[in-house]
Amino acid sequence: MGWITARKNLGVLLAAFERLCARGYDGRLVLVGRRYNFGDDDAFERALAASPYRERVVLAGMAPDEDLPALYSGADLVIFPSLYEGFGIVPVEAMACGAPLIASSAGALPEVVGEGGVLVADPTDAAAFAAEAERLLSDPAQRAAQGARGLAWSRRYSASEAAEKTLAVYERVLSAS
Numbered sequence: 001m002g003w004i005t006a007r008k009n010l011g012v013l014l015a016a017f018e019r020l021c022a023r024g025y026d027g028r029l030v031l032v033g034r035r036y037n038f039g040d041d042d043a044f045e046r047a048l049a050a051s052p053y054r055e056r057v058v059l060a061g062m063a064p065d066e067d068l069p070a071l072y073s074g075a076d077l078v079i080f081p082s083l084y085e086g087f088g089i090v091p092v093e094a095m096a097c098g099a100p101l102i103a104s105s106a107g108a109l110p111e112v113v114g115e116g117g118v119l120v121a122d123p124t125d126a127a128a129f130a131a132e133a134e135r136l137l138s139d140p141a142q143r144a145a146q147g148a149r150g151l152a153w154s155r156r157y158s159a160s161e162a163a164e165k166t167l168a169v170y171e172r173v174l175s176a177s
Contacts, residue, residue, distance in 0.1 A: 005041055006041040006043070006044070007083050007084055008041070009082055009083045009104065009124070010081075011044045011047050012081045012123065012124055012125070012126045013029070013081050013126075013129070014029070014044065014047055015047075015126035015130075016081075016127075016129035016130040016133060017029040017056075017057070017130075018051060018052070018053055019127065019130035020130050020134060020137070023130075023134060025133075025137060027056075027076055028057070029058070030060055030071070030075070031058065031059050032063045033061075033062065068097075069097050072096075072097035072098075072099040073098060073099060076100075076143075077100040077101070077102060077133060078090075078091075078094040078099045078101050079101075079102045079103075080101065080103040080109070081103070081123050081129055082103070082104055082106060082107070082109065082123070083106050083107075083123050084107040085106065085107040085108055085109050085112075086107060086108055087108050088107070088112040088113070091103050091109065091112055091113050091116075091117060092154055094117075094150070095113075095116045095150030095151060095154035096150075096151065096154035096155075096157075097151075098148065098151045099147060099150065100143045100144075100150065101113065101116065101117030101150050102117060102118045102129060102132045103119055103120070104119070104120055105119045105122075113153075114153050114156075115149060115153055116149055116150040116152070117153075118132050118136070
């Protein structure tokens, strides 16, 4: 998750999780990330404190980079309902680990996630996130296929390719001056 802040839309994630639990899901909601020192999501914290499923929500805090692959790979699915992302490294990391991904269609996420995940058109629609999660959770073959599509899509992103493209931009700028 990176940072736990209002922009991450965790209230909608919690509402979707509560819907899933009410319909029989017995898993946990694991939130990984640290809180901003400012702009905390007080509404989410109030909703969490009042949630009948509070004991099934794990606030894991920051995880070392080397632990992230195990967290993503061990997840039933990854839901990323962010209201704004300039890029969205979390969805790319999740897809690279083969985790089935459901993300909002906000900011750069449609381009980043592409065919590698399920996009929810309205990032404020908890029912839509819950419905997509229930669809994937109820069909192991479909969940595995979504994870495989995400893994294939994530191969579009690599540090070496980014470095090569950045170098090419610098070379074009230098040659133009």
